[in-house]
Amino acid sequence: MGGPPTIFVHALPGSPTAAVGAWVRSGSAHEDAGEAGVTHLLEHLLLRRCGERTPEAIAELIDSLGGAVDAFTTHEACAVTAHVPAERFAEALDLVLDAVFRPRLRADEVELERRVVAAEFDLVQDSPAEVVAEHALAACWGDHPLARPVLGRREVVERLGAGDLELFHRARFTPANLLLVALGPVDEALIRRRVAGLDRPGAPPPPLAAPHWRRGVTVEERDGLEQVYANLVLPALAAGDPEAFALGVLNQLLGGGASSRLFRELRDRLGLVYDVGSSVFEAGAAGVLEVTFSAPVRQIGACWDAAFGVLGDVAAGRISDAEVHLARQALAAGVVLGAEGTDALLEAHAAELMARSRPFDAAAIRRELEEVTPERVRALAAKVVHLEALAGAVCGPAAGLRLPEAVSRRVA
Numbered sequence: 292m293g294g295p296p297t298i299f300v301h302a303l304p305g306s307p308t309a310a311v312g313a314w315v316r317s318g319s320a321h322e323d324a325g326e327a328g329v330t331h332l333l334e335h336l337l338l339r340r341c342g343e344r345t346p347e348a349i350a351e352l353i354d355s356l357g358g359a360v361d362a363f364t365t366h367e368a369c370a371v372t373a374h375v376p377a378e379r380f381a382e383a384l385d386l387v388l389d390a391v392f393r394p395r396l397r398a399d400e401v402e403l404e405r406r407v408v409a410a411e412f413d414l415v416q417d418s419p420a421e422v423v424a425e426h427a428l429a430a431c432w433g434d435h436p437l438a439r440p441v442l443g444r445r446e447v448v449e450r451l452g453a454g455d456l457e458l459f460h461r462a463r464f465t466p467a468n469l470l471l472v473a474l475g476p477v478d479e480a481l482i483r484r485r486v487a488g489l490d491r492p493g494a495p496p497p498p499l500a501a502p503h504w505r506r507g508v509t510v511e512e513r514d515g516l517e518q519v520y521a522n523l524v525l526p527a528l529a530a531g532d533p534e535a536f537a538l539g540v541l542n543q544l545l546g547g548g549a550s551s552r553l554f555r556e557l558r559d560r561l562g563l564v565y566d567v568g569s570s571v572f573e574a575g576a577a578g579v580l581e582v583t584f585s586a587p588v589r590q591i592g593a594c595w596d597a598a599f600g601v602l603g604d605v606a607a608g609r610i611s612d613a614e615v616h617l618a619r620q621a622l623a624a625g626v627v628l629g630a631e632g633t634d635a636l637l638e639a640h641a642a643e644l645m646a647r648s649r650p651f652d653a654a655a656i657r658r659e660l661e662e663v664t665p666e667r668v669r670a671l672a673a674k675v676v677h678l679e680a681l682a683g684a685v686c687g688p689a690a691g692l693r694l695p696e697a698v699s700r701r702v703a
Contacts, residue, residue, distance in 0.1 A: 296469035296486055299640060299650055300479045303633065309380040309475025310637040311482075312372035313391045314645065316470060317463040319443060320366040320436040320574065321496040328408070328443015329451055329459050331364045335404040336396055336456070337371055338362050342389035346400075349386070356383055359634065362390065364441050366574055368645065369464075374634035377476050384473070384485060391464060392489055396453045405448060412445050419513065419686045420566075420585065423522040426684030427581070428572075430509045431524050435502035437574050465493025472640045474633045499576040501529070504680060508698050511686040518585045519687030523598075527580040527675050530573040530646040536659045537667045538571060538580070541675065543618035544668075545569045545605055546582060550617060552601045557584065563594045573646070580675055588691035595695040599678075606676035608669040615665040623657045 303309075319330050338353070338360065339346050353360045359374040360383070371390045373383040415421045425440050432438035442448075466489045473482055504526045528538050546553035546569025557567045567584040582602070586594040630639045630653060639651040678697065685692065 294467055296466040296471060296489070297644065298471045298483060298486060299473075299644060300477060300482060301472075301474040301636065301640060301650070302477065302479070303475050306475045306633060307377055308374060308633045309377045309383070309473070309477055310372065310374045310633040311380065311384050311387055311473040311477075312370055312471070312637050312641060313387050314368045314370040314470040314472070314641055315391060315464050316368055316468045316645070317496050318365050318367040318369060319439060319441040320499055321463070322436065322439075322443070324434075324436075326443075326447065326451070326455070326459065327439055328445075328448040329456065330369050330463075331442050332401075332404060332408055332448055332451055333394075333456050333460060334362050334364045334369050335407060336400060337390040337394050339400055339404065340395040340397065342385075342393045342395075344386075344389070352382070352386060356386075360386065366437055366441060370641075372634075372637060374637070380473075380475060380477050381481065384482065388485055388489070391469075392491070394460065396456050396460070398453045401451070401453045401456060405451070408442065408448055409445070411442055412448075415440070415442065419516060419518075419520040420522075420583070422511065423520050423684040423686045424581075424583075426509050426511065426686075427522040427524045427682065428579070430507055430684055431505055431526070431579065431682035432502040432577070433505055436499060437502055437576060461491075462493060463496065465491045467493050468495050470641065470644055472637055472644070474636055474640070499574075501576045504682070506680050506682050508682060508694070509684045510692055510694070511684070512689050512692060513686055514688055516686070516688050518587055519591045519685060519691035520585045521583065521683065521685045523582045523681060523683035524579040525582075525675055525677065525682075526680055527571060527578040528573065529577050530575050531648075532573075532578075534667070534671055535573070535646075536656075537663045537671045538578075538675070539622055540615060540618045540660070540663050541605075541668050541672055542569050542571050542580060543621055544610065544614045545580075545601070545676075547618070548621055552605065553582065553584070553598065556601050557594060557597050561593065561597055563590045563597060567598075588688060591687075591691045592693070592695075595698070599695065599697050602676055602678060605672050606678060608673060610665065610669050610672060612665045615663070615668050619660050619663060623660050626653050626656050626660075
């Protein structure tokens, strides 16, 4: 059996608002291939009918609380959160715990939500940017669970029934898997009493093995598009890695802001694109650094040249001390602004607790950012921005799929 739930309470006396969230440490990457999509489908039903509440009663309660109640699924968790007036906290807590631990799954409502999820599958397929994001992870991580879309597989979701969801819920949605975070002028004793009443056996899913990296770029031809969409990935760091803050600085100066290399070169100086940037995806077992852009077919050749020029310079360590300083400033400001309000602070605490088993501490994070030296960033760039390991995905019309040699020689 698993251990006790993790409960973190951040008391904020006098705050007019409160927030609470329940994260179940079991996401789409913890599903077997034959149940790919079960967590996301189940998430759709958590706030539909739970405890003794009907769908109508839940909808009315959410509206009366201010409408800031949400459920979502990630690769590594499924969560229900609420941001409410402080005096309504007890009601929000009961709703969140009932949704996570006492959903009532009916066959007819499973069928309704399956139709909604089918519409989500269609929306993804209609978005080239989302298609290349999904294909890029599959290109670099193959059939590893982290490479599967959070929505799962359409053919699997189409056959999941209420009984399948109930069995999965009973096994995974247990106190042993629970991270509960609460903020505001809240009663910690009340919270602990409510959680103590959740008496269900269960254990966390086993940790995921690190995926094997595969280089190669997949290409999907789509007529009718005016742009070519690219998502390039490089092997980065797992969540909680000691160099995570250096990676954040590297990402910021590469493509994370208006002064970043990619934005200044491809958009501001050359005018080749509207959208360009970089981002970091970190999971417990592995991570990637992503570079994304979309460019008109007539400009795609110049766009490839410019993007690889930037990546080559960064990989070679041609990063100035001033760039590192500015990137640190931007991230430090984001730490403060990103935790403004109980709802944002709720997410910040949960993210830190999930990744590093510690609550969010703005001062500590800013100190760690200050310790990121230009030398550390250059060393990490040489390790991460290793173009021989490049993987990813490209989608666009045939006329725009003439890839540069740096990509085409590694087409998957």
